[in-house]
Amino acid sequence: MLNFPFCSRISDCSITEEGYKALASALRSNPSHLIELDLTGNDPGQSGVKQLNDLLQDPNCQLKTLRFLSLTADEACQYVTGIRGKNPLLLRELNLSEHELGDKRVNQIAVLLQDKHCQLNTLILRECSITEKQGLILTSALKSNPSHLGELDLTCNKLGDSGVKNLSDLLMNPQCKLEKLNLWDCSITEKQCLILTSALKSNPSHLRELNLSGNQLGDSGFENLSDLLMNPQFKLEKLHLFNCKITEKQCFILTSALKSNPSHLRELDLNQNELGDSGVKNLSDLLKYPQCNLENLNLWRCSITEKQCLILTSALKSNPSHLRELNLSGNEIKNAGVNHLCDILKDSHCKLERLRCFFFNSVFDKHKSTAVSKRA
Template identity: 75%
Template sequence: MSNNNLRDSGVKLLCTGLKNIACHLEILRLSDCSITEEGYKALASALRSNPSHLIELDLSGNDPGPSGVKQLDDLLQDPNCQLKTLRFLCPAAEEACQYVRGIVGKNPLLLRELDLSRRELGDTRVNQIAALLQDKHCTLNTLNLWGCSITEEQSLVLTSALNSNPSHLRELNLRGNKPGDSGVKSLSDLLMNTQCKLEKLNLCGCSITEEQSLVLTSALNSNPSHLRELNLRGNKPGDSGVKSLSDLLMNTQCKLEKLDLWGCSITEEQSLVLTSALNSNPSHLRELNLSGSKLGDSGVKNLSDLLMNTQCKLEKLDLCGCSITEKQSLVLTSALNSNPSHLRELDLSWNHITNTGVNHLCDVLKDSGCKLERLSLNRCGITDVSSLTRSLRNTKALRFLKELDLSDNMIGDSKQQLVDVLRDSNCELRVDEDPWPRVPDRVQPSRVPDRVQPSQDDGCCIS
């Protein structure tokens, strides 16, 4: 009965016959019959009451709506249902549904989150997933394609599909794939689509070049109000990419909360441009990762200006492996001391903080407004933590601090004072039993030496 104007009322009349126990109908084709959610509900109900005969049902070209899809899915779960073929999507999308169901056990049209990470999809699967994504019945909020070996051509297919049905997607993870020029251009078209309301974008390790960074950030700048998290770690934005990213950050409509630029080879001049941009629009940012950057004196000074800005509400700051000197650490900690109430996590590992920097950091911990929960000072050239332990015991900081990483520092006899801190009834610190000094994954690989067994003086491994 395909290609007739049955509508829901016609389907309901048909259902009267389907419910009849004498009805042994095996094949029913109702494609393009203007059937909506109400008709699907009636049809599913009728088939549940007499499920044993129908083996093929074609409903393609109709609009089941979310509950209609759920009704069909429940029907298929009925042990008495003998349906072998159910069509209401294009063939490629149907294949994608079967593939996804085999992985996650559920119909992707009923999912809000689809995780296909670490699966090599290949051209056939990518085309099927693309057909699913562009179908109007697909309402995925989160799509995780991390490490799927997606090529440039496949990226183009996927992002083009998303661009044809963009309004539901809120989170996209393409980490570890190779979108190339055409994939990045197509992704940028998606980001510029006014119907696109993407909030989280992860492009970590996607080999994005300076020119591609420029294209992406320019696209984001044309539709900036929805994005909340941007992960560009391990890419090479270069001068023009950083400048374009800074333009985005200065846009008053930009409400970015998390920015990850770990291992992006950010230079002193680039860090100056970035931090100036952040300082002009600081109220939304909550997490900033500049690990592996070369901040230099001017970058540290500008970052300190941002931290002192009363509108700055940064909660997490990662500066691991930024070649920060003892003098620069004093500038940073002075800035933190002037506005300490928001910061919850601070990572200064693999910098030359030394005892002097730690002593200065104690002033931050002594502040009554300080509520720091995680402090990482791994491999910072620290030999004495006496002032740090005194500060912890004599202030309210000990009530808040949950993690303290001093591994790979030669703190010698002063580690006994840390043991005394752990005995304090107000202490919330966790003990790390791992005897190996930990090298954070935030440090650039070129800076990470081979791990060797620590000597007796190689830190206390308390966290």
Template identity: 70%
Template sequence: MTDEGCSAVTSALKSNPSHLRELNLTGNKIGDSGVKNLSDLLMNTQFKLEKLDLCECSIAEEQCLILTSALKSNPSHLRELNLSKNKIKNTGVNHLCDVLKDSHFKLERLRLSSCKMIDEGCSAVTSALKSNPSHLRELNLSGNELGDSGVKNLSDLLMNTQFKLEKLDLCDCSITEKQCLILTSALKSNPSHLRELNLSWNKLGDSGVKNLSDLLMNTQFKLEKLDLRKCSITEEQCFILTSALKSNPSHLRELNLNWNKLGDSGVKNLSDLLMNTQFKLEKLHLCNCSITEKQCLILTSALKSNPSHLRELNLTGNKLGDSGVKNLSDLLMNTQFKLEKLDLCDCSITEKQCLILTSALKSNPSHMRKLYLNNNEIKNTGVNHLCDVLKDSHCKLERLSLRNCGITDVSSLTQSLTNTKALQFLKELDLRNNIIGDSKQQLIDVLRDSNCKLSVDTDPSPEVPDRVQSQEIPGVQSTKDDML
């Protein structure tokens, strides 16, 4: 929607304001008239909106001023506000801060991701929250530069015992080692409330990792989700972190170490942790961690001894090797192992290894919902083995991704989806970057009236032989490449 459409919606709501509790206009251009009508609505005391999502709505600083002025006049109902991916910058943030300071404003979730804020803006937000700390439970400042003053104010806030934040997202905030030390020190003084922490894409450094590890060892710190993607964590730092988790293992449910080098000692410590029956991890992400075949063997052996909790496993971009694939397959056959999502993209999996994996899945097919095998040489033989899984009446796979797998014929896959119950469950099938030729049309025909979204490529045109072209058909869709 553009200005006119958003204006029509918000104008209509003005005539019947008393019931709406959630409004999501994400990804539309609200425009001046839409913002004006929405602001009139927000000022209406009969309008008791609790959740407002305006992510990526092309809201500028001046429009942010109009919206926040409206919120100031009727502040008591809103509980969730998302202004992410708007260019509100420091000026717009200053107006928002006036609302955040109001004791009648009882916001519980505030998302300001990628709002082009720098030091001054982040400092203003965190300073404003210091004067009204008791309600907020979720704060997302990812993609903004906190700077020294922003980190200082946020740290003061985190130390306040009235501040009971449960979820903190500081991904890609240009946090330095010194700033990380200040933040983690603050958390150490008020550790009991936080449940989710995202510090990904920041350089924690030795002191930051050490302080975070001290925090993880604290039995009062009951963190459930820890995201440290792309934090330049070294083998030694990984050893320190996993050692800390070993001393306080019972709370963590999700661990993301993507794009860090675990090394032998990190893998060994993590494996010890995975074997601990008190450690009930549900999601483990180790994408592009330079894991070797030997290390993969150690990790999967550890999971075999404590298999009942894990639901998601991401080993993308690592070389599993024959022993790693064999151990993982033994794990997949275990009826206590109820994995729902497995990501093995770019793992150098061969046709033979694919046979071993799919044979394992055939023996315990009822739990897997998402399987990603992109960028492996599984070829037609591997697809044929996967078809045996799909034919099983217990198979309830919802997403299957085989992008760039050297596949040239999908007739067996088409037959599997035609003659089994698999199509009742399958929602997404990605076959992009495979030259599947004549068998493609038959698959398209089978899926045309289903609920399954198929991503395929057209054959490159003679004029642009190197360009992959996407084909979109009703019921058959193409999607943009996903970020890792």
């Protein structure tokens, strides 16, 4: 039986996951004496952290202090544990949304993110009032430990030039495996969008979801994004561009790019943008393609006219088998558009599950019920 002193310091001893397992097993067999254990600077892996964390739950364990991390990262752990009720070293997802972190907490969390013990897959920091300075600190931390993170959500924070530059450096890193990036309403400028999309062009193969809604991307940003969408290595499945003040020219460029590489995209959100005749025509051509696998199309309040609606619905009639959700709310679809929609619903190949056009419910519901009864 091992006889440990009351305090044991074995920091920076190159202890691996296997060593942690042996240590945890020994402590479990004789847990009553040790009150402090410092393992800072060793690499236990997730299973090692879990075993020692489980040890703390043993009623016979007298440990008052168990240290894996630096003091700053440990303070971040205590802060997160107080909010989420679980040690972040054992979490794969960390959501601190709507907590105003301030400089102190941002610095602590940045140190935690850099620590090799931290292996988060998902980091969600929506509406945390992150400033440009804080954005720089956080993105610098992510750059130093990029390989685990698969989803990053920074909705409604202002990253500024330096934060966007650092985020772009992260995206260019070959070790970065980010699949979901949400930058909704982050005050991204045309120049910043150009930097971001250029970074993605240099390392395009991992990203599957991109949300740039509520930002002013400008002509150069859209051109770069469109170049990216044309790249066969870029396999984006969800693209959200809600309220990006897209012009008819920009929509034409964007939809032309999607036409050239149509097979990956499953969800497209163009809500609250004015597509214009050429944008609607290009989008309709995309929908006709047999290679188009789009399942969710959002066109809420896109100033679509009756004529444009007929072009869109005619395209859907020619290739109805993929689409599952369609939102045409807030557009002038009128009776002719409703009739076309009913023809689609009657088609046995139609797999549409959700159809929204709420400004015209009284008209549409009548036609929908007739269409569905005829299909039945």
